[in-house]
Amino acid sequence: MTPTVVILGRPNVGKSTLFNRLAQRRIAIVDDTPGVTRDRKEAPACIGGRDVTLVDTAGLEEAPPDTVAGRMRSSSEAALRAADLVLFVVDARSGLTPADRAFAAWLRRASLPVLLVANKAEGRGGAAAAMEAFELGLGDPIAISSEHNEGLGALHEAVAEALGEPPDEAGEKADDPDRPLRLAIVGRPNAGKSTLLNTLLGEERMITGPEPGLTRDSVAVEWRDGTGGRVRLVDTAGMRKKARVQDRLEQMSVASTLGALKEAEVVVLVVDALLGMDEQDLRIARLAEREGRAVVIAFNKWDAVEDRAATRRQLDDVLTASLAQMKGISVVPLSAATGRGVDRLMPTVRATYALWNKRIGTGELNRWLESALTRHPPPAVDGRRVKLRYATMPKARPPTIAVFGTRAEELPEDYRRYLVNTFREAFAMPGVPIRLQLRGTR
Ligand code: GDP
Ligand code: GDP
Numbered sequence: 001m002t003p004t005v006v007i008l009g010r011p012n013v014g015k016s017t018l019f020n021r022l023a024q025r026r027i028a029i030v031d032d033t034p035g036v037t038r039d040r041k042e043a044p045a046c047i048g049g050r051d052v053t054l055v056d057t058a059g060l061e062e063a064p065p066d067t068v069a070g071r072m073r074s075s076s077e078a079a080l081r082a083a084d085l086v087l088f089v090v091d092a093r094s095g096l097t098p099a100d101r102a103f104a105a106w107l108r109r110a111s112l113p114v115l116l117v118a119n120k121a122e123g124r125g126g127a128a129a130a131m132e133a134f135e136l137g138l139g140d141p142i143a144i145s146s147e148h149n150e151g152l153g154a155l156h157e158a159v160a161e162a163l164g165e166p167p168d169e170a171g172e173k174a175d176d177p178d179r180p181l182r183l184a185i186v187g188r189p190n191a192g193k194s195t196l197l198n199t200l201l202g203e204e205r206m207i208t209g210p211e212p213g214l215t216r217d218s219v220a221v222e223w224r225d226g227t228g229g230r231v232r233l234v235d236t237a238g239m240r241k242k243a244r245v246q247d248r249l250e251q252m253s254v255a256s257t258l259g260a261l262k263e264a265e266v267v268v269l270v271v272d273a274l275l276g277m278d279e280q281d282l283r284i285a286r287l288a289e290r291e292g293r294a295v296v297i298a299f300n301k302w303d304a305v306e307d308r309a310a311t312r313r314q315l316d317d318v319l320t321a322s323l324a325q326m327k328g329i330s331v332v333p334l335s336a337a338t339g340r341g342v343d344r345l346m347p348t349v350r351a352t353y354a355l356w357n358k359r360i361g362t363g364e365l366n367r368w369l370e371s372a373l374t375r376h377p378p379p380a381v382d383g384r385r386v387k388l389r390y391a392t393m394p395k396a397r398p399p400t401i402a403v404f405g406t407r408a409e410e411l412p413e414d415y416r417r418y419l420v421n422t423f424r425e426a427f428a429m430p431g432v433p434i435r436l437q438l439r440g441t442r
Helices: 015-022 056-061 074-079 096-109 125-138 152-163 193-203 242-247 254-263 281-291 309-320 342-357 364-373 413-426
Strands: 006-007 039-047 051-054 084-091 114-119 180-187 207-208 221-224 230-234 266-272 294-300 329-334 389-395 400-406 435-438
Touching: 006 015, 006 074, 006 281, 015 039, 015 051, 015 084, 015 114, 039 056, 039 152, 074 207, 084 096, 084 125, 084 152, 096 125, 114 152, 114 193, 152 364, 152 389, 180 342, 193 266, 193 294, 193 342, 221 309, 221 389, 242 329, 254 281, 266 281, 266 342, 281 294, 294 309, 294 342, 309 329, 329 342, 364 389, 400 413, 413 435
Parallel strands: 006 051, 006 084, 084 114, 180 230, 180 266, 266 294, 294 329, 400 435
Antiparallel strands: 039 051, 207 221, 221 230, 389 400
16 A cells, blocks of 8 residues: 655645655545535645655645634545645745644644645745744654755655665565574576485575475475574475476476566575586576576586686676676675585675665665766767656565666666666675666656
């Protein structure tokens, strides 16, 4: 469900101007509720990278101004009750009025989540004028100018923060510190997945595991790794009985791998170093990227590799040429059979997981954007300039950046790639898929 953000305030503070500034399309829904003489407008909007339904309660002002109750009725009140967030707008230039104070008192009593927005705070002195609104007891005012498009970045950010973390692609919030990391071990048949799992389980403290004699199909496997954290194996499909795999010799089941990828947070892709990274391995890696999962490559059978330098070089070449979207992906050479190097796997998985979860502050993010734009300005689209204004990070898991600007959504693919690559470099995020959302603003 997309959250509803309602714009509220007395007449002429600039609600409609703000609405039009934030809305992606101008869809006016005529509200035929008796007593509401002005339209209540609703439009989809993307604020701080979150898709929301934006509601303008301009109709409110036509209600009898004598009592607060009078102002809060009909569809506007209904809109407020359904709000996930209220943007309460005051006019920084005219100063507070009794109507502002009455609305504020009502909002405080209703304990609705509110952001206080001081509009018309453009230019010098704007921010200072906005501070007066602090008196309303609704937190720090966010100084903006809807008409001159100033301060909107801070507003976007505040909205994103107030709405909280959206459910991520992995379907869960990461707030429980002892929640097991969901790990998938995937790869071609015979790459050494089962051997690797057994070695991991042999070295680490198993919490639950398959009973002897059972296949690993649909059996929960959970253990504590060397770093002390819990790990749950989600990929049981890839661990099925040998006989069944050999039926489909060298045939990877995309469907079962995909199921594991969807459930996992981090994917260990086991690659047979004797064979090198081939098309099937790349396909799995790309699927993981598409699903937004962090990936670590376990470069297995390292014990049996003769020319290690050449083998490693070959792998790096393939990764550079064919997996650019996961640049810098971590590779752990190991031997599942002898156990050598296996102790390095889980710390690498944890480090990659941390990057996948990492959040970056708006200040840092916008410094990155500025330097990226300076080094390589966006190309014109159809002869018209694309002006990128600011960036936010609406979510992690995987890291997602939203960049706002005029005609931003029209930027060509290679420029998008440039942005993602410089972001990856600036914040050192190897092996983690990065999502870029480009949002046009007017
Ligand atoms: P509403 O009645 O709250 O919906 O307010 P409107 O959006 O219709 O704006 C009321 C008036 O304030 C209009 O004349 C706008 O042009 C003006 N206005 C809106 N935002 C700003 C702003 O940021 N700065 C200034 N100086 N004027 C603004
Ligand atoms: P799976 O199909 O991916 O689960 O692969 P298995 O774990 O069943 O291993 C396939 C084959 O590779 C078996 O014959 C293993 O003994 C062998 N193997 C697995 N890991 C290693 C390793 O680290 N070194 C060597 N030399 N052989 C390995």
